[in-house]
Amino acid sequence: MGLISNNPSVRSYIYMIIFLGPALFLILFFWILPVFSTIFLSFTNMGMRKPNWEWVYLKNYMFVGAHPFSQKVAINTLVYVGATLAFNVLIGLLLAILTFYMDDRTSLVYRALWLLPRASPPVVYGLLWLWVLDSSEYGLLNQLLAPIYGKPVPWLVNYAMPGIIVINGFIGASFSLIVFSSALKAIPPDYLMAARVDGASELRIVKDVILPLMKWPIMFVTAWQTLSLLASYEYILIVTDGGPFFETEVWSLFAYHQAFQHLELGFGAALAMILVIIALIAVLIQMKLFRFREMITPVKIEHT
Amino acid sequence: MVRVKLDGLSKYFGEVKAVDNLNLSIKDGEFVAFLGPSGCGKTTTLLMIAGIYRPTKGRIYFDDMDITNIAPKDRNVGMVFQSYALYPHMKVYDNIAFPLKLKKLPKNEIDRKVKQVAKLMQIDHLLDRYPRQLSGGQQQRVALARALVKDAYVLLMDEPLSNLDAKLRILMRAELKKLQKELEVTTIYVTHDQVEAMSMADRIAVMNEGRLQQYSTPDELYDKPANIFVAGFIGSPPMNLIDATFREDSGGYLVDAGSFKLRLEPGMGEVVKNNLTGQEIIFGARPENMEIVEAAEDNTIEGTVYVLEPLGRDLIVNVKVNDYMIKALTKPGVNLNPGDKVWLKVDLDKIHIFDKKTGKAVI
Numbered sequence A: 001m002g003l004i005s006n007n008p009s010v011r012s013y014i015y016m017i018i019f020l021g022p023a024l025f026l027i028l029f030f031w032i033l034p035v036f037s038t039i040f041l042s043f044t045n046m047g048m049r050k051p052n053w054e055w056v057y058l059k060n061y062m063f064v065g066a067h068p069f070s071q072k073v074a075i076n077t078l079v080y081v082g083a084t085l086a087f088n089v090l091i092g093l094l095l096a097i098l099t100f101y102m103d104d105r106t107s108l109v110y111r112a113l114w115l116l117p118r119a120s121p122p123v124v125y126g127l128l129w130l131w132v133l134d135s136s137e138y139g140l141l142n143q144l145l146a147p148i149y150g151k152p153v154p155w156l157v158n159y160a161m162p163g164i165i166v167i168n169g170f171i172g173a174s175f176s177l178i179v180f181s182s183a184l185k186a187i188p189p190d191y192l193m194a195a196r197v198d199g200a201s202e203l204r205i206v207k208d209v210i211l212p213l214m215k216w217p218i219m220f221v222t223a224w225q226t227l228s229l230l231a232s233y234e235y236i237l238i239v240t241d242g243g244p245f246f247e248t249e250v251w252s253l254f255a256y257h258q259a260f261q262h263l264e265l266g267f268g269a270a271l272a273m274i275l276v277i278i279a280l281i282a283v284l285i286q287m288k289l290f291r292f293r294e295m296i297t298p299v300k301i302e303h304t
Numbered sequence B: 001m002v003r004v005k006l007d008g009l010s011k012y013f014g015e016v017k018a019v020d021n022l023n024l025s026i027k028d029g030e031f032v033a034f035l036g037p038s039g040c041g042k043t044t045t046l047l048m049i050a051g052i053y054r055p056t057k058g059r060i061y062f063d064d065m066d067i068t069n070i071a072p073k074d075r076n077v078g079m080v081f082q083s084y085a086l087y088p089h090m091k092v093y094d095n096i097a098f099p100l101k102l103k104k105l106p107k108n109e110i111d112r113k114v115k116q117v118a119k120l121m122q123i124d125h126l127l128d129r130y131p132r133q134l135s136g137g138q139q140q141r142v143a144l145a146r147a148l149v150k151d152a153y154v155l156l157m158d159e160p161l162s163n164l165d166a167k168l169r170i171l172m173r174a175e176l177k178k179l180q181k182e183l184e185v186t187t188i189y190v191t192h193d194q195v196e197a198m199s200m201a202d203r204i205a206v207m208n209e210g211r212l213q214q215y216s217t218p219d220e221l222y223d224k225p226a227n228i229f230v231a232g233f234i235g236s237p238p239m240n241l242i243d244a245t246f247r248e249d250s251g252g253y254l255v256d257a258g259s260f261k262l263r264l265e266p267g268m269g270e271v272v273k274n275n276l277t278g279q280e281i282i283f284g285a286r287p288e289n290m291e292i293v294e295a296a297e298d299n300t301i302e303g304t305v306y307v308l309e310p311l312g313r314d315l316i317v318n319v320k321v322n323d324y325m326i327k328a329l330t331k332p333g334v335n336l337n338p339g340d341k342v343w344l345k346v347d348l349d350k351i352h353i354f355d356k357k358t359g360k361a362v363i
């Protein structure tokens, strides 16, 4: 007698549950259930101040279009995601190529330094930037610029959006840096040697050999970062909390504010659902554009 | 096309002396092979000539110009890499055109040259493909076309045939040799296949552990190996190399291997005596210079047939002489069986004697 069962199909079914069970459980509770509860909430007028709730069907969604700040927030989101994406992909690429040309030890130290923001807790990193960009004369940037400017600049009032973009950009850049560095390491050195012998300068090698070979890693980082930027708001929450006056309010933060500050759970849920749908569409478009099938096959850097 | 001169060229990677004090001259239009076992520094030498590696010591000259410190892009060398290194994201056409684009040639001239060299290499029907859509032999031709198209002063080839199957390899050998002679381009060809080197090169530089062992024509390399390494490396089946002592007695000069003794002619013995630093020698004789006789004769080596290796055209007879094995080459059809007692008659004009202490040949 077998320990579990002698029927092979029953046995394999039991094994499946044993092995997949814990993961399925986690997915169910932390992913599927929240999604369904969000969908459910978005069709109600549930709010924390109200003792009762009722179905309102699409009213919340209609209100999204009517809300005076929806358009502003949508544009903010577009600017924020687009600019941050450009910032961290380009900076990440530049840094990766620079460190690629350094000797091993220098490049390691360099990359480790760039990893610090990612390794530090978001709150610490956010507070650090608050200090750097502080409007008073004690802010780090103001202290540094004092000899040139004289009077302190209220950075987070005058340059709130650029500030947010840079803060998030540095975090993202460290991610791109890791991906791009390892992708660069995977390029067979023969290609670079051949290009040198063929008469290419290092700049031409970067343009004509390295960048084309990095196509997949660049696409992967772009897709990944688009999603994470659409969904994340923690640094904005810490540094500007969407201000001054909706200047840096992005969609995900908007949803958070509506749900947990104004306690309009139903409306917040509707906002979140719209973000989910937009993210899904973005993913589908990128999958098509980047030919996802090719991307998930093992070799990301082409060899002959 | 240029003469190439390597003057005391060395490359150390930390403790590893990948190439050590290499001195070598290559004539204009000459086809030279670098031959040696894996890790002996062949690729490293090529990469120094191409300008990819900076020599630790020594200088490189093209004609009379010292190019040691010139960037690779200004050396005008063509190189075929061991891996071919075809750019995977470029079509065959663009791969070949790449060096010309970098030279900023006009578009129509690039087109003309690419098509010309493609025709020469018989890949003109493949120009629209990506490297991954080509067979190994086709890739090799593309790599060669890319190296040739820019009218390089020197053509460097790093084991270009090693990825091909045996039949194609033999075909390409002949083609490459013919092409090189037509183009008259100074060529350095790296290989660890001695047959390839012997059949293609005007001269061969045999290397071992970063050092040049001998630099001469294929025939000379075979007939007059300069040291024990070259003697054992060149030739298949390899030369029989046997530990022995060299002595002079009342009858003249004697090679004494313990289990057999061979008497040398006085003239040869004299030369050996004068060039030897001690008495310890390595006695060498190629298998084809050992005749098998079936009765005892004067000055022969007695042994028993151990195993026969028929090779079609030839037959290798392994003869056990006490505790070592001597290979002799004969024609098939002889009536020999393992266990038979035989005598080996050595062609004494063609023997080699090496000083065991220095490793160098004395005759």
Ligand SMILES: Nc1ncnc2c1ncn2[C@@H]1O[C@H](COP(=O)(O)OP(=O)(O)OP(=O)(O)O)[C@@H](O)[C@H]1O
Residues within 6 Å of the ligand: B013, B016, B017, B018, B036, B037, B038, B039, B040, B041, B042, B043, B044, B045, B192
């Ligand atoms: N970049 C490097 N760093 C450290 N050691 C190296 C490097 N390149 C080569 N070597 C060492 O130098 C020696 C010579 O290497 P090289 O590649 O020139 O050999 P090779 O003759 O081309 O061998 P093969 O026939 O296997 O291609 C080897 O011992 C190798 O380990």
Ligand SMILES: [Mg+2]
Residues within 6 Å of the ligand: B042, B043, B044, B082, B158
């Ligand atoms: Mg090599």
